[in-house]
Amino acid sequence: MINYEFTTGILDIPLQDNENDMLQILSFETALNEFIRKTLTPISIALQGEWGSGKTSFMNRLNFDICKGNNAASYGIWLNTWHYALSKNKDSILEEIILALINDVLTISKKEYPDKFKNLAKDIYKVGKSIFKGISKIAVKTAVSQVNSDLADAVDETVFTEKSEAAYSLNDLKDKLTELINQLILRNIENGKPQKSIIFFIDDLDRIEPSLAVNILELLKNIFDIKHCIFILAIDYDVVVKGLKNKFGELNEQNEREFRSFFDKIIQLPFQMPVSSYNIEEYIEELLLSVEYLTEDEAQNSSVMQTLVRFTNLTVGTNPRSIKRLINSLSFVNLLIRSKSKLEKKEFRLTQDYKQIIFALTSLQTAFPDVFNLLTENPNIENWNHDFAKRINIEISKDNTQNFTLWENIIYSFCNKKEYLKRNGYNIISIVKEMQIIAENNYRKLHEILPETIELLSVTNVKSEKIKPKLEINEIRVLYALNQRLIPTINQKLREPLKFVERKGRMIAKITYKFDKEKKNNTISLAVSIKHNNIYLQIGGIVELFAVSDVAKDAWTIIEQIGKTEVLNQISADFISLAEKYEQINLANTSRKALLIRKGHIALEQKFQIVAENTEYLYSETIIDELSNFIVDYMLLIYKIKEINWDPK
Incomplete structure (x- = not known):
């Protein structure tokens, strides 16, 4: 493993010279290296690949291997077309590029044989007079002076004289350059020098305007073939x-x-960057270690690394630039969590599983920002309903041949509305389902984790839509308004053994309802809060199951010891069924997570919730009717649970 100095950010710059290749594509590099050394000339090779796929890094390494050092096989000339494309004088870009290449050729010839090519250099610039009229005198003279100070004066006399001279063509310029390069290589052979060719590395053609890139290709073909x-x-x-x-x-x-014929005429060897062969596992591992997102133990965990690589492949893919951006976001979130922990004087360490969920969400944010923004709008993903689909203008297909859950159907339909997301719908659903599994392994629902995680990632998000106004409510007023509507509605729905409903205690942070005068803990409470710019109505209560003497053990261990795990699993299934019965009300935690020891008793604090955009929705007849029905069904289930025999088997 490479020993890294820890850093907080990964630079998006190409590899230089012989820097370590973490993507492990040495076999491709070696093959192309050998091809270049042994090929007949002239020849043009196209390195093809999307932005950030590593083309510049690949060329840097070829340049280092072939053109640098005492036994270099070729001379190397590097040209970044992007720099010229930024020129204010757009009309002279082509001429400036050709002049730069000519200048580099002359620089090489002067360095190798200082006294041999003066007259030929003068001829080259003389021929260029009628071709490069768009270039200012200053630009030409500056370029030429870098080669030979004597030539700078010659330029004034030959290129910028007022005397009329014959017009020259590109063929004339090509002939002069051919003569110069042939003489250069011939003298190298005679003098035992290893350089037998000149390699022109032309970078960033895919960053400039495409028609300009095509013009450059044509001009290079005409002059330097x-x-x-x-x-x-x-x-x-x-x-x-x-x-x-x-x-x-x-x-x-x-x-x-016709398109292909043009490309084939210019390019003799198309070389596709081998992004599918990149060893991104080692690459990701090294980067995550360098920003201290993973510990050494976590990086050695093959299951963790395979999960992270899978998330990467399904989102940003193997593009090194996109992976670096992903790692930088993770690094910042990691630092943000540490900073918050320090300021709040709370010790908090990202668990291995939580890191995987953050990684998955950040991958979605980087590759599919629209999907991340959808999750931001409503993190309560497992409980998305038809109202939410309608609000975001998603029409749910009745032909559910894929057997999607509602949230899966919403994501799939959302992706189908956007061209770049269409082919990724299944991948996105797969990532969310894997996040669910990770959450459930920790006895939590994904919608318990998403809101806090999305809030952390919001600082690295790119979103062009208008920000939703900050939601503010008076919690006591909301509870009062709900109580006024719920009491009469619940009374109409009561069933045995529920005798009545009345509010218990003061209404400060929550409303608590009781349904008989004898039994304790047969209550249900409602509390309201603002999270992630939505109103969260939490519904539930604490039901004591049985008394225990050994409170040092955790509750689940005690349930196992008395042989009642199947009973608890059935209770959990009953709560899940209850949640599934109501479209607007969702399970907020798992029964395993809800299990606790309280006042010498094993107890169950099962929570449900409703998420609303505003109070009007919360007060609507639909919600009040559903909520009152739910409260009655919940209490009937609690009475049933209270009758369970918890004696050990």
Whole structure:
């Protein structure tokens, strides 16, 4: 394993020279290296791949291996077209690029043989006079002076003289460059020097305007299609297609051959960046260790790493730039959690499972921001309902051949509305389902974890929509208004053994209802709060199951010891069935998580919840009717639980 100095951010810069290749594509690099060393010339090689796929890093390493050091096989010339594309004088970009390449060739020849090519250099710039009229005198003279101070004066005399001279063509310029390069390589052979070619590394062609990129390709082909010249171009076929639209129109089956013929004429070897072969597990592991998101033990856990790699593959894929952005977001969230813990004087350490959930959400945020924003709008994903679907303009298909749950159907339908998400709907659902499993392994529901996690990640989110106004309520007034509506409605729905309903105690932080005068703990409480700009109405109560003497043990261990795990599992199933009966009311915790020891008793604090955007929705007839029915059903279930015999088997 590589020993890293810990850092907080990963730089998005290409690998330089012989830096360690964590993606492990040495076999591809070695093969292309050998091809370049042994190929006949002239030849052009296209490195194809999306932005951030590692083209520049790949070229840097080729440049280092072939063109640097005492036994370099070739001369290397590097040109970043993006820098020239930023020029204020757009009309002179092509000329400036060609001039820069010529200048680099002359620099090499002067360095190798200072006194041999003066006259030829003058001829090259003389020929260029009629070709590069768009370049200012200052630009040309500055470039030439870098090669030879004597030439700078010659330029004034030959290129910028007022005397009329014959017009020259690109072929004339090509002939002069051919003569220069041939003489350079010939002298190298005579003098036993290893360099037998010049490699032109042309970078960032896919970052500039496509039609300009195509013009550069054509110009390079016309001028530098010369023996001993090798061009390595960072450009994708799609860029060529976009650049040729004005010439051939939109790409279709009828004209596809014309686009391909142009590309084949310029490029003799298309090389697709082997992103599918990248070893991203080691790459991700090293980056996560470097920002201290994972501990050494966690990084050695194959199950954890396989999960993280799976999340990565299903979202950002193997693009190194996207992975770096993902890691930077994780690093910041990790630091934010530490900072909050320190300020609040609470010791909090991210668990291994919680790290996986944060990783999954951050991956969604990085690759599919619209899906992350959907989760931000309503983190209560497992309890999404038809009202939520309607609010976000999603029409749920009645033909549910995939047997989707409602939340799965909403995500799938949401993805189908956006072109870039269509092919990723199943992947996104798969990620959320895996997050559910991770949460349930910790006896929690995913919607218990999502709100707090999404709030942490909101600071690294990119969202163009208008921010929803901050929701503010008076909790006591909301509880009072609910009570006024609920009491008469519940009274109408009471069934045996429920005798009556009345409020118990003062209404400060919650409403508590009791249903008989004898039995204790047969109550249900309602509390209201604001979370993530929504109103959360929490519903539930504490029911004591049986007394215990050994309170040092945890509640689940005691249930196991008395042989009542099946009984508790049935209670859990009953609570789940109760939640499923009501569309607007959702289970907020698992029965295993709800189990506790309280005042010398094993007790169960089962929670349910309603999530509302505003109080009007909470006070609506639909919600009041459903909530009152739920309260009655809940209390009937509590009475049933109180009758259970908890004597040990």
